[in-house]
């Protein structure tokens with residue numbers, strides 16, 4: 001290219017972001033470093049012991065497994081709920097579709113703390129749902145719903161569903177509507193057209209949305225803390241406890257690195273998948 | 281056999297459709313004989329695609345009926361109609377190979393694997409893409425995509441083929457080549473075809489019959505020759521080919537029918553016209569000629585050349601004869617060494633034969 | 641709707657139901673907070689008994705809330721401005737230039753999306769601690785910029801991709817100088833992308849919890865953490881009142897965006 005702006009020195013363009021980027025890299029390197037230290041603070045040699053400790057520590061291992069199952073559940077439900085909504089948004093150009101779109105965006109703009117609080121009001125022992133269920137005679141006494149795995153899942157779905165819907169809507173919106181019509185003229189019923197045309201063509205959006213939701217869920221901290229109130233330990237809260245309460249920095253750091261590796265592996269697998277889909 | 285009365289392959293009866301509050305197709309009727317190639321010709325936005333989509337079953341008419349052969353298909357869903365459709369943008373499935381695209385319609389019909397293979401091979405041969413089966417569709421050229429779309433639409437042996445601006449996305453040279461191919465293919469398999477186009481040349485070349493559409497209505501439905509030589513109204517005359525349109529009052533003069541376009545311009549008319557009425561007449565540019573001397577009174581007019589447009593085989597001369605618009609005269613460039621010698625500003629006479637004047 | 645694109649009626653009805661349920665699901669926990677803020681009961685219950693403004697008074701006259709609100713606002717604005725400037729320049733380099741280490745830069749700048757925030761939080765605590773920035777305003781800014789920068793870069797990379805490089809060349813051919821090209825050609829074209837990045841970044845920063853949780857300290861607490869701390873000790877509707885105020889501010893923002901650029905256009 002031969003633009004005048006090519007003259008803008010590369011250093012001017014890159015230095016500001018690089019400073020912040022270096023901080024990130026430093027953070028990662030620091031964690032990696034601590035995780036292979038025999039003890040921290042102090043220097044007593046290097047070891048990979050702490051990675052084994054993670055798998056032998058029931059508390060950490062359970063937190064890790066809980067985190068993965070939480071992320072899986074949240075991702076699947078976001079996908080199942082999000083796809084029909086995205087479908088509706090991608091095809092509809094009506095006033096209603098616009099309002100639904102606004103409704104999907106609204107939670108993004110409202111503070112997560114506010115939303116968590118809303119769920120407390122809805123799901124608490126004195127909450128709306130319990131009042132309704134007792135009132136209708138479905139249950140005789142309020143059910144304890146807060147501080148459970150599923151409450152945390154609901155809170156997370158509420159946070160991540162808009163991301164999923166936006167990702168899917170943009171993919172579905174790019175699919176040429178005449179493809180489904182062409183399939184129909186070739187004798188394909190709508191359900192078949194959906195399975196053979198629309199679904200494969202939206203695979204990329206499904207993958208992107210799922211990976212974003214899954215990764216963000218594995219790192220969540222506030223929601224389990226707030227809706228779980230100490231009852232639902234996920235890896236993030238477990239690591240925090242391991243480090244700041246137990247003072248076991250290396251094992252905490254090793255757990256953090258394991259979480260990071262796992263996420264990276266997932267993202268790598270995803271990009272391979274995308275490339276394979278793209279090659280077709 | 282039913283004797284003389286052949287059942288139309290497709291009959292559209294009084295079909296109307298509103299989209300987004302606007303009446304897009306207004307009371308259209310159309311019949312196509314088996315094996316016929318009909319073009320739906322009109323400016324863009326006149327409702328051609330909407331009519332085609334209703335025939336295909338992609339859009340439901342508000343009123344009227346559509347029949348395929350003797351079967352009313354107005355309410356039959358698209359996927360049960362077996363009408364081949366080639367979409368304007370081809371609508372090839374991007375995640376499937378060429379062969380998979382063509383096989384799609386066969387697979388929905390539960391055709392056996394070996395039969396599918398054979399039919400796909402035949403279809404590829406038909407559109408001269410023999411070895412293209414395993415290719416991905418996104419690397420094909422426009423013309424190749426077009427042929428795959430055609431093969432995909434034809435492979436299920438449909439009773440009717442619908443083409444929506446099939447050659448619109450191709451460049452001129454390729455378009456002309458594909459026109460010939462399309463016509464030969466259509467004649468070879470003898471399929472009844474309805475093509476939508478806004479390109480009058482394409483319609484004239486390909487069709488057995490042309491239905492000219494404007495503003496949701498069919499204005500004239502005739503053979504290409506009739507449409508060109510005997511257009512029924514000013515819109516058809518103006519839309520197809522170039523034309524010189526004039527308005528005036530008919531009067532009798534010396535026992536001959538004359539048209540007074542202005543005080544000075546008085547023309548001979550064909551004798552069958554009623555006198556004392558306001559009429560529009562038109563004459564094609566190639567039916568006019570230029571000369572340096574006047575002809576018989578009433579069949580020539582003096583003027584001045586205002587513009588000359590050379591386009592290879594022919595030249596268009598625009599002559600101001602004192603009317604609102606200059607007359608367009610087409611001259612064939614028969615000689616490559618003699619210059620016809622028409623210059624801008626030059627005084628000239630326009631000649632015509634009254635029999636070539638069409639009264640609308 | 642045409643028959644090919646829409647599914648048969650059973651599916652369409654199912655689809656409509658799911659859309660309805662999702663809308664209620666997304667909005668209910670937000671809307672439920674509002675009536676609770678006016679409840680006379682000292683506990684958060686629903687339906688409410690009586691009507692009062694005392695929780696709003698309590699919220700507004702609580703010095704911690706006021707202080708943390710303005711701290712949060714200041715931090716998110718500063719972090720956003722830094723992210724936009726640094727991210728915009730970097731995104732331009734990523735899209736228009738080729739240089740060594742480009743892939744690495746891209747990976748690093750976008751990695752926090754995959755880097756669990758807790759890991760970042762703990763590491764940052766150490767880094768900032770050793771720099772003496774823990775529990776300081778600059779420390780908070782650094783933490784928040786790290787969180788928001790990737791979103792800014794991502795949004796701007798997308799925008800630069802959508803801008804025709806020929807426009808720059810055209811401007812250059814017309815004799816525009818470098819600074820002029822940025823100011824008169826790139827920034828106006830970037831405005832929708834900038835706005836989207838800014839809004840996203842502001843929201844992310846204002847809402848940031850995990851990283852701040854470790855970086856904040858007495859007198860240097862952001863609003864989400866202040867609210868969280870409050871609910872550890874009290875269960876009265878003061879939080880509802882604060883939330884209602886935040887919802888009102890969000891609604892104002894949404895309204896302003898919808899009137900100026902249109903939310904849908906912003907995110908498409």
Ligand SMILES: Nc1ncnc2c1ncn2[C@@H]1O[C@H](COP(=O)(O)OP(=O)(O)O)[C@@H](O)[C@H]1O
Pocket residue numbers: 299300301302304322323324325326327328329330331
């Ligand atoms: N889904 C729709 N909603 C509203 N108006 C439409 C829709 N589809 C087409 N139209 C309008 O109907 C008219 C005819 O469209 P179309 O049949 O596509 O015309 P053509 O194919 O002749 O160019 C156009 O003015 C177009 O704007």
Ligand SMILES: [Mg+2]
Pocket residue numbers: 325328329
């Ligand atoms: Mg059309």
